Amino acid sequence: MKKTVLVSGGAGFIGSHVTVELIQAGYEVVVADNMSNCDLTCFEGVKKITGRDDIPFEKTDFCDAAAADALFAKYPIDAVIHFAAFKAVGESVAKPVMYYKNNLGSFLNVLEAAGAHGCHNVLFSSSATVYGEPDVVPVTERSPRKPATSPYGATKQMCEDILRDTVRATAGTPGEIKGILLRYFNPIGAHPSALIGELPRGVPNNLVPFITQTAIGKRECLSIFGNDYPTPDGTCQRDYIDIVDLAKAHVCAVARMMDGKMTEGCEVYNIGTGRPVSVLELVNAFQKVNGLKLNYRFAPRREGDVTAIWADPSLANKVLGWKAGRSVEDTLAAAWAWEKHLAGK
């Protein structure tokens, strides 16, 4: 029988790409989302890409414990991938209570409902933000977690700890929970079909949506935040990971959990390419691969940005059998195709 995976926050950017890859790998997927930060565009795209019109969709707010419980009662869920969370760093600084309440509350309810309904596998969507400003790059999973620089980052660290504690407490009991923490670096791009991608509301905080919106004419000019960092070209360096590559890592992790291959109750993996790319390099690559000129200027540093961070992904490469495959150029071409698709071009 096919295994069923619940994807919380499954209508969003990462959740929709993960849903596609899970379905294509032969899993049944239940998509649940409270639609607080997205519409049905990506879910409709997922149905088109997979040719599946019958993917169960539930409008569920995981902060509602009864609703979370009802979902686990309704479907035979073998594993849950938890994405449902707020993710804007700046907003979290302005509205910490909202962030702690939403990001912690929803995850606690998922864990409680999973435990109550015999779902033993929990994958949590974490972030490289847990490493803060690293002393040494690339970072491995053993690099220290630094104090969070925003409430958003703090919720990622706290949810990691909550899952670890739950795994420890339930080990060997009938309600045993196994956990995998995937720490994403900077997910960018879109599905090659251009039917799903990133759909930020309002002014984008993240670099690539700002670039594509500037290129299409929705924004006048990209501000590159800081060109006086101690990096080769003075702009920050990140590990930009293609969204489809990232989605495939979830399939590998879910398979490892369900096939009983885990060697620890809670495993953690960096999901990145291992390749640092500066903001300027990314902008230049975007211009080159898409044959256009981008209007940009240098602006002061953005508060809270780290200088440089990229992954050592060798653990995921070895243990999960996963490796990032797409080039930055292909990824940026896909991001541009998606922006044009949105504009009806």
Ligand code: UD1
């Ligand atoms: C942030 C979060 C990360 C989160 C990710 C996705 C931190 C420290 N980082 O990553 O946890 O998972 O967003 O939401 O919590 N930039 C510009 N101009 C722009 C926008 C960005 O120059 O208009 C630069 C930034 O200064 C940075 C790089 O582009 O150097 C990437 O920024 P962004 O896409 O926002 O991601 P992060 O801040 O790395």
